[in-house]
Amino acid sequence: MELTERKKKILRAIVESYIRTAEPIGSKAIAAMPEMDFSSATIRNEMADLTAMGYLEQPHTSAGRIPSPAGYRLYIDELMQDYRLTVDETHSLNEAMTSRLQEFDNAISQMGKLVSQMTNLPAYAVASRRGSATVSRFEIIPTAGGFILVVMTDSEDVKNKLIKLPLHVTEQDLKLLSAVLNASLTDLPAEEFTPELLNRISRSAGPAASLVPVIVDFTTHVLQAQQKSEVYVTGQAKLLSHPEYQDVGKAHKMLSGLDEDVISNLPALVDPGHPMQILVGPENVAEELKDTSVVMTRFDIGDGMQGMIGVVGPTRMDYAQITARLSYFAEGLARMFGKQELPPAHEENKEES
Amino acid sequence: MELTERKKKILRAIVESYIRTAEPIGSKAIAAMPEMDFSSATIRNEMADLTAMGYLEQPHTSAGRIPSPAGYRLYIDELMQDYRLTVDETHSLNEAMTSRLQEFDNAISQMGKLVSQMTNLPAYAVASRRGSATVSRFEIIPTAGGFILVVMTDSEDVKNKLIKLPLHVTEQDLKLLSAVLNASLTDLPAEEFTPELLNRISRSAGPAASLVPVIVDFTTHVLQAQQKSEVYVTGQAKLLSHPEYQDVGKAHKMLSGLDEDVISNLPALVDPGHPMQILVGPENVAEELKDTSVVMTRFDIGDGMQGMIGVVGPTRMDYAQITARLSYFAEGLARMFGKQELPPAHEENKEES
DNA sequence: TTTAGCACTCAGGGAGATTGAGTGCTAAAC
DNA sequence: GTTTAGCACTCAATCTCCCTGAGTGCTAAA
Numbered sequence: 001m002e003l004t005e006r007k008k009k010i011l012r013a014i015v016e017s018y019i020r021t022a023e024p025i026g027s028k029a030i031a032a033m034p035e036m037d038f039s040s041a042t043i044r045n046e047m048a049d050l051t052a053m054g055y056l057e058q059p060h061t062s063a064g065r066i067p068s069p070a071g072y073r074l075y076i077d078e079l080m081q082d083y084r085l086t087v088d089e090t091h092s093l094n095e096a097m098t099s100r101l102q103e104f105d106n107a108i109s110q111m112g113k114l115v116s117q118m119t120n121l122p123a124y125a126v127a128s129r130r131g132s133a134t135v136s137r138f139e140i141i142p143t144a145g146g147f148i149l150v151v152m153t154d155s156e157d158v159k160n161k162l163i164k165l166p167l168h169v170t171e172q173d174l175k176l177l178s179a180v181l182n183a184s185l186t187d188l189p190a191e192e193f194t195p196e197l198l199n200r201i202s203r204s205a206g207p208a209a210s211l212v213p214v215i216v217d218f219t220t221h222v223l224q225a226q227q228k229s230e231v232y233v234t235g236q237a238k239l240l241s242h243p244e245y246q247d248v249g250k251a252h253k254m255l256s257g258l259d260e261d262v263i264s265n266l267p268a269l270v271d272p273g274h275p276m277q278i279l280v281g282p283e284n285v286a287e288e289l290k291d292t293s294v295v296m297t298r299f300d301i302g303d304g305m306q307g308m309i310g311v312v313g314p315t316r317m318d319y320a321q322i323t324a325r326l327s328y329f330a331e332g333l334a335r336m337f338g339k340q341e342l343p344p345a346h347e348e349n350k351e352e353s
Numbered sequence: 354m355e356l357t358e359r360k361k362k363i364l365r366a367i368v369e370s371y372i373r374t375a376e377p378i379g380s381k382a383i384a385a386m387p388e389m390d391f392s393s394a395t396i397r398n399e400m401a402d403l404t405a406m407g408y409l410e411q412p413h414t415s416a417g418r419i420p421s422p423a424g425y426r427l428y429i430d431e432l433m434q435d436y437r438l439t440v441d442e443t444h445s446l447n448e449a450m451t452s453r454l455q456e457f458d459n460a461i462s463q464m465g466k467l468v469s470q471m472t473n474l475p476a477y478a479v480a481s482r483r484g485s486a487t488v489s490r491f492e493i494i495p496t497a498g499g500f501i502l503v504v505m506t507d508s509e510d511v512k513n514k515l516i517k518l519p520l521h522v523t524e525q526d527l528k529l530l531s532a533v534l535n536a537s538l539t540d541l542p543a544e545e546f547t548p549e550l551l552n553r554i555s556r557s558a559g560p561a562a563s564l565v566p567v568i569v570d571f572t573t574h575v576l577q578a579q580q581k582s583e584v585y586v587t588g589q590a591k592l593l594s595h596p597e598y599q600d601v602g603k604a605h606k607m608l609s610g611l612d613e614d615v616i617s618n619l620p621a622l623v624d625p626g627h628p629m630q631i632l633v634g635p636e637n638v639a640e641e642l643k644d645t646s647v648v649m650t651r652f653d654i655g656d657g658m659q660g661m662i663g664v665v666g667p668t669r670m671d672y673a674q675i676t677a678r679l680s681y682f683a684e685g686l687a688r689m690f691g692k693q694e695l696p697p698a699h700e701e702n703k704e705e706s
Numbered sequence: 707t708t709t710a711g712c713a714c715t716c717a718g719g720g721a722g723a724t725t726g727a728g729t730g731c732t733a734a735a736c
Numbered sequence: 737g738t739t740t741a742g743c744a745c746t747c748a749a750t751c752t753c754c755c756t757g758a759g760t761g762c763t764a765a766a
Contacts, residue, residue, distance in 0.1 A: 026759050039709050044760070062716045062759050139494050141503065148511055150494065150501065158501055158513050236589055237608030240601055248599050255590030379728050392740050397729070415728050415747045 116235030128229030257288025469588030481582030610641025
């Protein structure tokens with residue numbers, strides 16, 4: 001069967017109505033729309049065709065039609081019209097961005113919160129680093145009673161650790177230690193930290209040998225953390241305000257699935273060509289998200305780092321509006337963090353105790 | 354009216370039954386319990402008394418009784434018996450702790466997750482630092498094309514930032530800069546970073562003067578972050594598995610209230626004398642939590658840092674079990690982070706590049 | 707090809723009716 | 737004086753039945 005222009009027009013009307021109201025819509029209601037100049041009977045015929053073609057579904061005989069996942073897909077790919085942000089919207093987006101994202105420290109989680117607020121849906125934000133993760137340099141700064149070990153990685157990440165000094169180790173010994181570390185462990189991925197290598201280092205380290213295990217441990221952690229990406233999920237409760245989650249069972253299943261492990265698998269799916277990606281219900285790879293849609297977008301923030309933000313929500317969500325807002329947000333971020341004078345290698349270290 | 358032993362016994366039976374089943378319980382069911390050797394009529398009389406005294410409530414005439422908040426309070430303060438962890442439980446708690454809390458880096462959020470899992474309730478974890486927040490020392494490490502600024506605070510926190518170097522600044526200039534910073538800004542709270550002071554610093558800093566604002570900015574951030582405590586909330590979805598939140602409206606209200614702002618007000622309530630604190634429903638200070646109870650406990654992890662973990666759940670929760678698990682966990686943490694050879698001033702720095 | 711008309715379907719909602727757990731009270735038993 | 741058995745009463749929850757109305761598919765006429 002052919003998908004005529006009229007069929008498309010009707011399909012679009014159905015999808016958009018359903019997005020707005022979350023209620024099945026019938027032939028009569030469509031016929032009543034100003035831009036429809038056919039009778040309800042005609043529309044009924046067309047709807048029967050669209051149902052046969054798999055674009056519509058009927059919850060039960062005497063209900064109206066709702067879009068099927070295939071219907072959403074078609075809508076997203078072909079029928080959706082760009083949503084234009086209003087002046088007010090750009091305004092408040094701008095303001096939120098500038099006021100909240102000052103510190104990069106927790107910018108990622110802030111992003112999540114922002115996106116969640118502006119979409120009224122749960123949002124997630126992921127920051128991932130690319131790159132090989134090796135140490136490019138060790139630095140040792142003596143302090144009273146100890147020293148600070150500074151580890152710089154090849155992706156310009158810097159981490160440090162305060163280490164207490166055994167009594168017998170002198171400042172001279174630390175210099176030696178530093179030299180040995182820099183000579184042996186730099187430019188080496190963590191997997192190649194073999195016991196033999198560590199032994200050799202301990203032997204060369206003189207009086208400071210006892211410190212080697214602590215240092216290597218820390219270094220390994222740093223390198224491993226380097227590969228891991230951080231995931232923040234916020235606004236889960238927002239799901240409950242949408243009618244499709246009025247059933248607690250469904251909401252519960254959904255929300256439990258919305259944890260970080262599931263989310264952290266999503267970024268892999270983003271097609272490098274298309275920064276914006278929409279996964280409609282059953283297209284979702286994560287089993288837990290089968291009932292929902294995911295809209296996600298990538299953004300670049302300087303070298304070595306890449307991020308993703310996205311929202312999760314009912315399949316019936318306003319894709320046009322959400323993609324518009326996400327895009328705007330992603331662009332804003334890239335601009336903010338891309339163009340600063342100082343390199344984006346912006347350092348913030350958290351220390352405990 | 355007097356609260357006889359028998360009344361207490363009955364109240365305890367009611368509370369514990371309600372904790373288990375979430376259903377109102379009637380006189381007959383209580384009389385059927387093995388340890389009760391009175392008839393249902395007697396128990397009915399006693400229940401009428403307990404209701405008059407405010408310890409029980411009746412959802413409606415023909416339902417059984419449920420404990421009132423005052424009833425819970427009495428139960429917690431006087432009737433609750435210590436819950437003894439089973440060997441299996443201690444086992445799995447131990448394992449979870451050791452395997453998951455290796456890195457202190459994100460230990461706080463890990464804690465939250467663990468507690469949430471072991472209680473099947475939303476959990477929060479807060480780490481707060483005490484202390485005045487001043488810089489005890491600046492350190493500058495030159496690197497190719499820039500330098501790393503290391504800021505050590507008085508509470509042994511260390512943070513760092515990578516800064517690009519303008520061409521005309523030499524290594525010698527950096528030494529001067531470092532000296533000036535250490536002379537002028539150490540031991541000074543951020544509020545005293547006055548414009549005049551900064552001007553004076555810029556003037557003394559020679560060719561590196563242009564870097565002063567960036568450095569001061571960063572330092573201020575570090576000091577401010579120092580005061581702020583981090584809050585993690587996890588497992589919100591777990592609420593939905595409890596019968597009191599089968600009503601989506603209630604669940605939604607609750608979950609929206611469960612955000613970080615509300616939670617971060619809780620720690621202030623912990624009585625220093627009693628590390629374990631239980632807030633029953635209406636006793637809650639946060640309006641949003643009026644319908645729920647909060648169990649929280651403090652733990653100390655070395656100098657300068659203090660933490661809190663807690664769970665939020667229906668007023669009908671198994672206080673005995675939960676307090677037992679939380680205590681065990683808190684003790685374990687204190688042990689793990691308190692007794693290590695190296696000082697708890699364990700440094701981990703996150704850097705964005 | 708479109709439209710009007712009509713019989714049919716079926717979820718949703720409301721009005722009783724029914725059930726049964728639980729109560730309070732009274733009077734007898736201990 | 738305390739405990740218990742008995743009984744009438746209450747009321748949420750559940751079930752049943754019926755009605756309503758939105759929506760459909762089909763047919764026949766325009």
